[in-house]
Amino acid sequence: MEVIGVFNAGVTRYLDETILLLRVAERPINDNPEVYVVPLYHPSEDRIVLQEIERKPEYDFSDVRVIRTPERNYLTSMSHLRIARSTDGIHFTIESEPTLLPSGPYESYGIEDPRITLIDNIYYITYSAISELGICTSMITTEDFITFTRQGNIFHPDNKDVAIFPASIGGSYYALHRPSCSHYGQPEMWIAESGDLKQWGNHRHLIGVRPGFWDDGRIGASAVPFEIEEGWLEIYHGADKSNRYCIGALLLDKHEPWKVIARSVEPIMEPETDYELEGFFGNVIFPCGALHEEGLAKIYYGASDTSIGYAEVTIEAIRANLGLKQLNNQL
Amino acid sequence: MEVIGVFNAGVTRYLDETILLLRVAERPINDNPEVYVVPLYHPSEDRIVLQEIERKPEYDFSDVRVIRTPERNYLTSMSHLRIARSTDGIHFTIESEPTLLPSGPYESYGIEDPRITLIDNIYYITYSAISELGICTSMITTEDFITFTRQGNIFHPDNKDVAIFPASIGGSYYALHRPSCSHYGQPEMWIAESGDLKQWGNHRHLIGVRPGFWDDGRIGASAVPFEIEEGWLEIYHGADKSNRYCIGALLLDKHEPWKVIARSVEPIMEPETDYELEGFFGNVIFPCGALHEEGLAKIYYGASDTSIGYAEVTIEAIRANLGLKQLNNQL
Secondary structure (H helix, E strand, C coil): CEEEEEEEEEEEEECCEEEEEEEEEEECCCCCCCEEEEEEEECCCCEEEEEEEECCCCCECCCCCEEECCCCEEECCEEEEEEEEECCCCCCEECCCCCECCCCCCCCCEEEEEEEEEECCEEEEEEEEEECCEEEEEEEEECCCCCEEEEEEEECCCEEEEEECCCCECCEEEEEEEECCCCCCCCCEEEEEECCCCCEEEEEEEECCCCCCCCCCEEEECCCCEEECCEEEEEEEEECCCCCEEEEEEEECCCCCCCEEEECCCCCECCCCHHHHCCCCCCEEEEEEEEEECCEEEEEEEECCCEEEEEEEEHHHHHHHCCCCCHHHHC | CEEEEEEEEEEEEECCEEEEEEEEEEECCCCCCCEEEEEEEECCCCEEEEEEEECCCCCECCCCCEEECCCCEEECCEEEEEEEEECCCCCCEECCCCCECCCCCCCCCEEEEEEEEEECCEEEEEEEEEECCEEEEEEEEECCCCCEEEEEEEECCCEEEEEECCCCECCEEEEEEEECCCCCCCCCEEEEEECCCCCEEEEEEEECCCCCCCCCCEEEECCCCEEECCEEEEEEEEECCCCCEEEEEEEECCCCCCCEEEECCCCCECCCCHHHHCCCCCCEEEEEEEEEECCEEEEEEEECCCEEEEEEEEHHHHHHHCCCCCHHHHC
16 A cells, blocks of 8 residues: 545644644555556455456546446545644654554445544544445544544434534534435535534534535535634635635534524635645645634645645634624724 | 325324324426426425426436426425324324424425334324435424424434334434435445434444345335334335335344344235335335234335325234244244
């Protein structure tokens, strides 16, 4: 296997360190042009098997990330999660071994796109568990980033982009999530409610795609929401119909987070640099986390499914983007 | 509007009556061959609007139940739920008014396919809530079938065929459910866990479609499971790839209902009669409920999305179908 990308990392603070939980994507090294080789985790044997797929004309290889055959679809790479640590938030040391590897029947295609929420000294890590059974969101908890406890699938397939709010609100926990529908719905953002962070209900549609806008194709939560003066600020991702991914902001009511106060008309950030425009899957900036410190949103984002970028934006600039009055005017 | 079918009814006992909660499907009466007319519930105005759809060549009218356009899909009919009552389980009096009508943003295409679970004197009604936002499963509770309380969406889209077990097992409640996946998974049966019947987690895949069998296309829970000597007996539905719906049985472990003990190799019932073979959507038998009484499963099932049939099968016959030893031999 070779690493083809390190991207879409969850981020948090632990003691005096910034922790990134990296998505590391690997694919088999293959010199045979006659076949594709895809990695599959076999839960019954607890090992990764490399499976050859013939280049049949009826198979669809048009998306570099997926091979579509009439029988089933395969991912061309497999991801695991790995910790990187930093004392300044910029220079990171990547651990030499995977932190979390695929395990069990729901992860045979890999684990992806973690988000980390800290509540009462427990870190709740949500991530996409991909298998031939569908795309579930699973949860793992840790208190120290050394010992991890698997908590099972908290959302049934298909669901991804789950970001849990970092505090209970009116006695309930809330999570943003993104179901995919087969029949009528669009890939849009929903909000769910929980008493224990494991069992979720009261699913409500939160925001939809906007025809003609930068986010008219698909949207989902990116960062764990954080609190500002006016409510909960969510840094989310939206793609247009040509799969160009940008970053926007969403402001939710402080006490009733299922109520939308404001939403970016224009993105707060677009793919611009070489590494954002080109890569394994180009024209993509995709955060899985942001830190809210020093009046800034410090955004760690996947660039083109290949690398990780870092951007700082002032909360004031996000306020302006959202059309909110400047705080100075309110005071 | 005209009624085009009464089918897929939930069933339970209340006092000395058998209660059916009927799915009543209606469509607009339309004399204009130039257009289709579909009913849409508008939640903001709380009324049903009849919308004309041109018969454009690029629209797909091949499925009598659905109109597919590039922008969105429509249902050709709209369903509500209505009570019928009987003292003998055979002769029913249908109430003159709808019991539950579409309401709110998740039901603009109608409400369908109720299941009724009795726990501690409360009836938990789960049903499919269909809208342009997707297919959710919602819950309504009642104690008397006069006053009803809406409990919101308990499963996010797409999900249907939810049947809640009628008792807690080892301190948790369980529900069978059927997600639909856009990317990798099949329409198959899952099981979820809950502490309060409203918030659900620990989603696990239970059984899949079986290539070459009568249930190789799609499967889902039908009746609310009931307890027999060997475990929990589920009367489920399975369709083959040509949409022929049959009824099968599934036996789950009494204490660990996520473990499968036995499953019908052959259906326990297949479409045979005229009214099962032909109708609005023919070749379909589809139960949403069964009563377990007098050593019988009394199955109320939708026939061809048009009418409701009734069948009795002995538990002994189901045991034989499942390949279980006859109880007499065990004693």
